Amino acid sequence: MDINQLLRIGAQLFSQSQANTTGLNETTITSALSRLFGGDSDGKGIDLQSIIQSLNGAGLANIAASWLGNGDNAAISATDIGNIFNADQLSNFANEVKLPQSEAITGLQETLPGMIDKASPNGDIAGELFQAVGGMDGLLNIASKIFGKK
Template sequence: MDIAQLLQMGARLFSQSGANAGNLAQDDIVSALAGLLGGNADGSGIDLGAILESLNGAGLMDLAQSWLGDGENAPISTDQLGQVFGQDKLSGFANQLGMDQADAENGLTQAIPAMLDSASSGGNLLELAGGAEGILGMVSKLFGKS
C-alpha cells in the first residue's frame, strides 16, 4: 500500500468515524491528513519515521508498537494525539475541514492507528520509510543512536 492509498484509507475511516465528517469530500480529508502528517496535499513528503519519532518523544512507543505489529491496535486518546501532533497542527487540521477540533480529534483516533498499521503490513513500512537504510535510521533514532 503506497502513501496515497494510506491517505485514502485514513480519509475513509475518518469520515466513517462518527466525527461529523460524513459530509466532507474525500479529497479534502486526504489533503488535511497529508498536511497533518507533514506532507503536501498529494501525500508527498510524508515521513512516517518522523511520526514514529514523535510518538517516541511523547512516550507512546507502546502504542506505535501495537500498530506496527500484527496484533490488535491499542487505542490513542485525543490527549495523546495532542502530544504527538501538537495543538496547533490539530487545530489547523480541524479548521482546514471546517469542523470542531474535538470532532476532528475523535476521527483521528480511528484513522491514525489504522494508517500506521496498514503501512506496516507486509513490509510496506520498509518501502515507505526509504528501504532498509530508512528503517535502520529510524530505529537508531528511536533508540538514541543517531
C-alpha cells in the first residue's frame, strides 16, 4: 500500500462518515486529506511520523496504539482532533471540502482511526508506508514516541 492508496481509503471513509458529505467527490477529499497531513494535493510530502507524533503530543498514545494494533479502534473526540491539528489546518480542510468545520471534524473522527488501522494491518506498517517512515529505524522511532520509550 502506498500513501495514495491510503489517502483514497481515507476519502472513502470520510464519504461514508456521519458528516454531511453529499456532493463531495473522492478526489476533493483525497486532496484535502493530503494537505491536512502536510503534503501537496498529490500526496507528496506527507510525514506519517509527524502525524503519529501529533497524536502522542496530544496525549493520545493509547488511542494511536489501538489503531495500530489488531483489536478494536478506540474512538477519538472532536476535542482530540483539535489537539492534533491546529485551527488553521482544520479551517483549511473544512473550506477545501466545503463543509462547516464541525462537519469536517465529525468526518475526521471516523476517518483517522480507519486510515491508521489500514496502514498497519496486523499491527505492522504496510509496505511502501514502512519505507515512507524510514524503514525499521523510522518505525522504531514512531513506536518509541507512541509508547514513550527510547
